[in-house]
Amino acid sequence: MQILEGEGVTKYFGGLAAVSNVDFHVDQGEIFGLIGPNGAGKTTLFNLVSAALVLKSGVIKFKGEKISGLKPYQICRKGVARTFQSVKIFPNMSARDNVSLGALFGTSKSIVSASPKEADELLDFVNLSAMGMVPARDLTLVNQKRLEVAAALATEPELLLIDELMAGLTPTETSEAMDLVTRIRDKGITIFMIEHVMKAIMGVCDRIMVLHHGEKIAEGIPQEIATSKKVIEVYLGE
Amino acid sequence: MDITRFTSKRFFIPGIISLVILIALATLPLYGSLYSVILLTTILMFIILTVSWVMFSGPTGYLSLASAAFFGVGIYTSALLLPNTGAVLPLLVAVFIGGLASSVVALGVGALTLRLRGIYFAIFTFGLVILILELLNWWEHTISHIRGRFVMLVGNDTIFYIMLAIFVLLMITTYLIRRSKYGLAMQSIGENEEAAAHRGINVTMVKVLTFALSAFFAGAAGAVWATKLTYIDPYVAFSVLFSFLPVLMAIFGGMGQIYGPVIGAAIFAYLQETLQTKFPYIYMLIFGIVLILAILYLPNGLVGVIPRLVRRLRKGGAAKQNANT
Numbered sequence: 001m002q003i004l005e006g007e008g009v010t011k012y013f014g015g016l017a018a019v020s021n022v023d024f025h026v027d028q029g030e031i032f033g034l035i036g037p038n039g040a041g042k043t044t045l046f047n048l049v050s051a052a053l054v055l056k057s058g059v060i061k062f063k064g065e066k067i068s069g070l071k072p073y074q075i076c077r078k079g080v081a082r083t084f085q086s087v088k089i090f091p092n093m094s095a096r097d098n099v100s101l102g103a104l105f106g107t108s109k110s111i112v113s114a115s116p117k118e119a120d121e122l123l124d125f126v127n128l129s130a131m132g133m134v135p136a137r138d139l140t141l142v143n144q145k146r147l148e149v150a151a152a153l154a155t156e157p158e159l160l161l162i163d164e165l166m167a168g169l170t171p172t173e174t175s176e177a178m179d180l181v182t183r184i185r186d187k188g189i190t191i192f193m194i195e196h197v198m199k200a201i202m203g204v205c206d207r208i209m210v211l212h213h214g215e216k217i218a219e220g221i222p223q224e225i226a227t228s229k230k231v232i233e234v235y236l237g238e
Numbered sequence: 239m240d241i242t243r244f245t246s247k248r249f250f251i252p253g254i255i256s257l258v259i260l261i262a263l264a265t266l267p268l269y270g271s272l273y274s275v276i277l278l279t280t281i282l283m284f285i286i287l288t289v290s291w292v293m294f295s296g297p298t299g300y301l302s303l304a305s306a307a308f309f310g311v312g313i314y315t316s317a318l319l320l321p322n323t324g325a326v327l328p329l330l331v332a333v334f335i336g337g338l339a340s341s342v343v344a345l346g347v348g349a350l351t352l353r354l355r356g357i358y359f360a361i362f363t364f365g366l367v368i369l370i371l372e373l374l375n376w377w378e379h380t381i382s383h384i385r386g387r388f389v390m391l392v393g394n395d396t397i398f399y400i401m402l403a404i405f406v407l408l409m410i411t412t413y414l415i416r417r418s419k420y421g422l423a424m425q426s427i428g429e430n431e432e433a434a435a436h437r438g439i440n441v442t443m444v445k446v447l448t449f450a451l452s453a454f455f456a457g458a459a460g461a462v463w464a465t466k467l468t469y470i471d472p473y474v475a476f477s478v479l480f481s482f483l484p485v486l487m488a489i490f491g492g493m494g495q496i497y498g499p500v501i502g503a504a505i506f507a508y509l510q511e512t513l514q515t516k517f518p519y520i521y522m523l524i525f526g527i528v529l530i531l532a533i534l535y536l537p538n539g540l541v542g543v544i545p546r547l548v549r550r551l552r553k554g555g556a557a558k559q560n561a562n563t
Contacts, residue, residue, distance in 0.1 A: 050436060076438035088433035090426050101426055104419045106438030113419065155438050 003028040003159055003190050004049070004080075008058035011044055011214075018044040020214040021058070026159065031181065031191045033205035035198075035225075037234060041214040042194045043085055046161050049192075050082045051075050062159065076106045081157035083148045085164045085194075091137035095128060095147050096120065098136050099154045106155025122150040126180060142173045149180065153189075160184060162193040166200050178204050202226060210234070252497075256409075263402055267395045275398050279466065281507040282401040283459050284487060288503035289408055290455040291484040293415065294448050296493045299428035301356075303481040304347065304363035307370055308453040310476035311343050312336035312460025314374070314387075317470050322388035329392060333400060333461040340457025341450040348446035364481060371476035378472065386471030389464045400462045408455045409500075415448075416496060424448060490532050492539020501540055 004026040011019045019041040026032045034042050047053040049060055051072045060068040067075055081102075090098050099122050100114035123129050126146040131139060136147060145165055152160060162181065166174045178200050185191050195201040201208065202222045210218040210225060212234045218225055225231055267275050287305055295302045319325070319332040327335070351362045378385055415421050423444050426434040435441050464470055484503070491502015509528065513521035536542055 052432065052436070071440070072435040073438050073440045076436055082436055084433070084436075088430050088436075090429040090433065092429055093422075093425065097422060101422055101434075101439075102437045105423060111419075151437060 001028045002026065003063055004192065005061045006058065009045065009048060009055060009060060010057045011048055011053060012056050017214045019048065022211070022216045024209055024216065024219070026190060026192050028190055029185070029188070030206040031185050031193065031204050033201045033208040034192065034194045034211065035196070035201060035208060036211035040211040042211055043163055045211070046082060046163055046194065049161060050080065076155055077108050079108070079156070079158040080161065081106065081152035081155045082161035083152050083163055083165065085167070087141070087144045087148050089136045089144055089148050089151065092135055094133050095123060095136055095139065096132040098147055098151045099123060102151045102154030119154065122153055125153070125183070126150045127176070142169055146180070153184070157189060159190045159192060162191060164194055164196060166195060166197045174200055260406070267398060272394060275394050277511055279394070279398045279401050280511060281504050282405050283463055284483065284507040285500050285503040286401070286405055286408055286455055286459040287480060288484040288487040288499045289412060290452040292488050292493055292499045293412055293452040296488070297421065297424035297428050298445060300352070300445070301360040301485070302363045302449070303360055304344070304366050305456055305484045306367045306476055306478055306480035308340040308344060308456035309460040309463070309480045310367070310370060311340045312457030313464040313470055313475040315339040315457070316461035316464040317387040317389050320390040320465060322390050325390055329396070329465070330400070333458050336461025337454040337458030340453040340460070344450040344453030345446060348449040352442065352445045352449065367476055367478055367481055371472050374472040374476070386469060389468050389470060391468060392465040397462055397466050401459065404455060404458050404462065411451070412496060420444060486529065490529065490539060492541040494538060495541050498539050498541040505540065
């Protein structure tokens, strides 16, 4: 079943087509990767799905229901959570409050007060169990990224958009992050991720889509992408 | 970890102190002089303006300069409902409607302008004060041909008690919001609005509703204040000082704690009143110096001093060399 579909998704910045007539779909339960050179329109596509930006044309559907045109908070409550390329957390709140906030506002239920136990479980899930009371600004980059994932998970998503989780991490941290992505999928959450670290994306993804200058140039299983002539040309030059 | 003792101590002592202060204030007209009642009414009015400003601008970081507009709308509403020729409505109802009118203005303005960020929002809200002021001026000059309005006389004690009631209501509201999930939501908007939106917070609604709620208290205070002024005109009602003073008072007191703006506004307003009577010629000079010193040496406001003192006392002689870190 397709959990997320996009048809003719297009976005212009001035005269430049940042995302141009892209059709894509994400199947339920898979890890779907999105790669492409810098400026290819990957993050723009994420911004369109999460409604940080408004579509120029095309339609985006979540579980068969049109979500393009909704506000970011509505999309979050429908079950699509995201993280950001440059970590977006609440620096002066404790790690636990960062997570609780997602649980309080991001789910489809209406909750009056946060459950510290749930927040702690999620912090534990991303290996931050000892950091609950630490202000988010005092965490290291890798821990801030994990915290952002935990906060996104607190909104009880069915689909999680992860934007460059592994950028700036050490090899050990990268393999931990890959493990985290797999464990999130094992919880039954579908993952749509942007990544530059090839080893990571080839290792965890079920399918991969390649964008170049806002257009989709390839889509397929990792082996197909790794051997695609067009993709190699884009990445390495002719 | 003895969490229960920690929390009960944390709520018990401030609770007792608040209660004692409240009782002292409530019984003031019985033992205090007329002057002290009038002075405290003024101080309470400034506290209400400051705390209601902090309610919205503190956590969200949106610098609103609309306090004077909300205050003035309250003043004019009350002048319309309580003219000196005889009250149209009971005093308390007029005060409530004054607050409501300000809320409605805030709802409209908020829905239109809370997309603006930073300096643009500050300028727009300031412009709102001038706009209403000039609009009323024009109305009184060319349409109604009546300059200003006389407001019904109300006893000083009554004005004091209504002001006190608004203050108590405001403090309870502020406390409940800070403890609720909406307090957390507002803080998240101030820290990273985009992230807040993507965590499922309807940022527009939270901002507009809080803005309107904070305006209610400023408007209600204005409605009572009008009965103290007895004569009002647009320049009295929409003085821009009422936009800037609450901001200064909040910074002076410190916004980190719930009682910071209260203490800031109380001391600030008291200083203003007493310096003005004792040193009428150089009071602005003294006042300015006090403000500059406070901002230079107390970056977290007056209440920022308390945790520093506590820390210093706790460390005591054991680690004196670390005390100044």
